[in-house]
Amino acid sequence: MPRLVSHPDEVKIISRRFGLGATDIGKYIELDGYKAVQAAISKGPEWIISEMKASGLRGRGGAGFPTGMKWSFVPKQSEKAKYVLVNGDESEPGTCKDHLIFLYDPHAVIEGTMIAGIAIGAKMGFIYLRGEYRYLLKIMEKAVADAYAKGFLGKNIFGSGVDFDIVTQTGAGAYEVGEESALMESLEGKRGVPRIKPPFPAVVGLYGGPTVINNVETIASVPHILLMSGEAYAKVGSERNGGTRLFGISGHVERPGVYELPMGYNLKKAIYDVAGGVRGGKKLKAVVPGGSSTPVLTADEIDVGLDFDQMGKAGTMLGSGGIVVLDETVCxxxxxxxxxxxxxxxxxxxxxxxxxxxxxxxxxxxxxxxxxxxxxxxxxxxxxxxxxxxxxxxxxxxxxxxxxxxxxxxxxxxxxxHLNGRGCPYKHSLEREEALV
Amino acid sequence: MATEKTTIFSPELAARFDKLVTLYPVRRSALVPMLLYAQDEVGYISTAVIAEVAERIGIRENDVQSVLSYYSMLRTKPAGKYNVQVCTNISCMVCDGYKILEHCKKRLGIGHKEVTSDGLFSLEEVECIGACCWAPAIQINYDFYDELTPEKMDQILDDYKAGRGKETV
CATH class of the missing domain: 1.20.1440.230 (NADH-ubiquinone oxidoreductase 51kDa subunit, iron-sulphur binding domain)
Structure with missing residues (x-):
């Protein structure tokens, strides 16, 4: 079972219900659950999108595209049905944040999906988890069933006259399916290969209809943003990078774990203060700052703010927020x-x-x-x-x-x-056997 | 549709499939989950599974084959009753994931994608399973175990051998 961690520098917005029993719908409601979606229904799509734009929320999957803007690209009128697709295919090595959201706050994913649906005029949402997350699918399935039983999902949600349905499913093992167009292919029952863009999913997406695709963390942030206001959320973060983010710090640190820190928080502090520094008093060699696809930083390049723009300036990327810390022993x-x-x-x-x-x-x-x-x-x-x-x-x-x-x-x-027949000069404990097939 | 005919699946699974294909705007969307659930019950994707799934969805067996070959969790031959999947991707790699893999190989006497002679265990080196902050981590079937040591690994394998392991399906 994933261990929850805590640090005084954390600002708990998205993780504030973690460990409080919010998988239970009654508890979730007690903790301000399903209030944001009711506000969204009464105030309407324009209000939702303006709050989202004001929040400065940028896609937490890794690309960092402004969420409010993404939603605003969906055409208001469409002959084809519109959809919301939640990307929970979390597969970028170093990343395990969505794992915790599914585990501890599944209703936030449902509520965020509903709000996205109301904002763009969709009547159906899909929550797609990676195939390995079967136990988390069960948690999501129960949460969805509980929401239907309360009348929060299905016909005429909250007496609004609006219908909204959610289908949950898993994949069956494929990193590529985390890419949004491949994800749509997979959900349509095909091999997860990407589609050419344009057209973008906001115009031609699932089943040919306009589709908003958001990462789990992005979607689960939405109810919190509406509750605290976009402006208040934006203030928590740094310039052009609103709010907080779940950073998963793993590898050679004393206290690995997923921490919710304000956007722009210093990477060096995150490693040394929040995660307790390098394990066993060893020297830091390198940091992979945002999942395995982000360019590595050396030990003296880590005095940088954790947001999309500052990481970009530092020649790397904020990516998925998966920080992998490597000590001096790594080749x-x-x-x-x-x-x-x-x-x-x-x-x-x-x-x-x-x-x-x-x-x-x-x-x-x-x-x-x-x-x-x-x-x-x-x-x-x-x-x-x-x-x-x-x-x-x-x-x-x-x-x-x-x-x-x-x-x-x-x-x-x-x-x-390693050149000229020398091979690996590092004495390492990692035994390499056959390659992956 | 297929319920009136003979099915290779249990009545529960057949009923579940009947419902699954109606949940989506197109029946074919149920394909990937159906294959995974069929594999959970049958043990692997046999030619009979392919034939029935194709018929239920209304696509060619070829299309099912094509999708099947894409996803790494779907297999066309049986694994052990307990499929031990050891992550060796970056976070696990630097936290002794390879030691866990080596330990499992020695302990079970099998290599990557092999099955023990009693059919109880199989072993697989897998890519990131999304448990990086609790490395090194493994999955046995769908259940996660993390912050492992060779000793903890032994205990887990002993438990499964004695029929005391978790079994999320």
């Missing part, structure tokens, strides 16, 4: 290899630069790690990765290339130390 080539193996395994094969690129990168870095590489291989790895950027339908190709470029750029010395 960065081996770490780069494990990262690229993942992307090679998960590339859906639709676009050639990604399918072939991830495979070649895996082969090249494997050879380098084992000591079979020569000087120019290091530049070749970088050249190959750079030529994958921007050449695929979806961002998986970039997600594989960007961290690879980062590892070569910032830890070139470690790559060079």
């Amino acid at each position: 960065m080539v081996e770490f780069a290899l494990r990262t690229i193996k993942f992307y090679q395994h998960e590339s859906c094969g639709w676009c050639i630069p990604c399918r072939e690129g991830t495979d070649w990168l895996k082969k090249s870095i494997t050879r380098l790690h084992e000591g079979g590489a020569v000087d120019k291989d290091i530049d070749n790895i970088r050249y190959l990765a750079e030529n994958m950027l921007g050449r695929t339908f979806c961002p998986l190709g970039d997600a594989a290339a960007m961290p690879t470029i980062g590892f070569v750029q910032k830890f070139r010395k470690e790559f060079e130390d």
Whole structure:
């Protein structure tokens, strides 16, 4: 069972019901649950969207697109039915925040989905969890059934004359399905390969209808924003980055866990103060700041604010909020290899630069790690990765290339130390057996 | 539709499938969940499963095959009764995930995607399972175990062997 952690610097908005028994609908209602959706019904779509815009909430899946703006792109009139799709395919290595939202506050996901539906004029919402989250699906299924039993879902919700239905389901194991267009394909019962954009889902999405797709954390933030006002939410965060975020700090820290910190919180403080610093008094070597696809930061680059803009300026990305901390014992080539193996395994094969690129990168870095590489291989790895950027339908190709470029750029010395038959010079405890099939 | 005919599934699962295909704007949307539930009951996606699922949805068996081959959790041959899935992705890797994997290999005497001779356990090295802050983590079937050590791992395997393991379905 995931352990809950706490720190005085946390601002608990989205996590404020964690551990309080809010999976029970009665308890959720007692803790201000289903108030925001009633306000949304009485005040209407324009009010919801203006509050969302004022909140400065940006997509918590990783791309950081302003949520209010995304919702406003959905056409008001549409011949085809509109949908809300909640992305709970959480698969970016280093990320386990949505896991906790499903576990501790499932009704917030339902309520947020309903509000999104009211805002865009959808009558149906889908909550898609990754296949591994079966026990969390059961929690969601129960929450949805309880909401139907109370009359909160179904026909004429809260006497509004509006109908709203929610269907929950899981996938069956595929990182790529976390990409929004592949997610729609999967929900339509197909292989999870991406669609070309445009058209964007807000115009042509699920079953050809206008669709809003939001990450679980984004959706679960929505009721809180309406309750506290968009303006108040925005003030909690930093400039152009409203509110708080669930940061999952994992790896070599004393107190790993998911912490809710204001946007813009300093990364160094998050590691040293909040998560208790590097485990066992070892030295910090590197930090992967926002899930495995975000370019690595070295130990002296971490004095930076955790928001989309400041992380961008620092040459990396805020990503999914999954901060992976690496101490001095980690071989960065081996770490780069494990990262690229993942992307090679998960590339859906639709676009050639990604399918072939991830495979070649895996082969090249494997050879380098084992000591079979020569000087120019290091530049070749970088050249190959750079030529994958921007050449695929979806961002998986970039997600594989960007961290690879980062590892070569910032830890070139470690790559060079592996050259000329030397192999891995680091005495490491990680036994490498056969590659993933 | 398929309820009046013979089905390879239990009456409960058949009834569940009857409902599942009606939940979505198109029947085919039920495909991925149906395959997973069928696998839970049958143990793997057999040709008979493919045939019945295709018929229930109203698509070709080929289409089912194509979808089936895409998702890593779907398998076309049986796993052990308890499928031990060890995460070795980055957060688990740096928190001794590979030690856990090696330990399981030795303890069970099998490798990646192999099954013990009594059919009780199978082992798989898997990608990130979303338990990074509680690394190293594994799943046995659908149940999570985290903050593992080789000793804790032994205890868990002993429990399953003795029929005391959790079984979320």
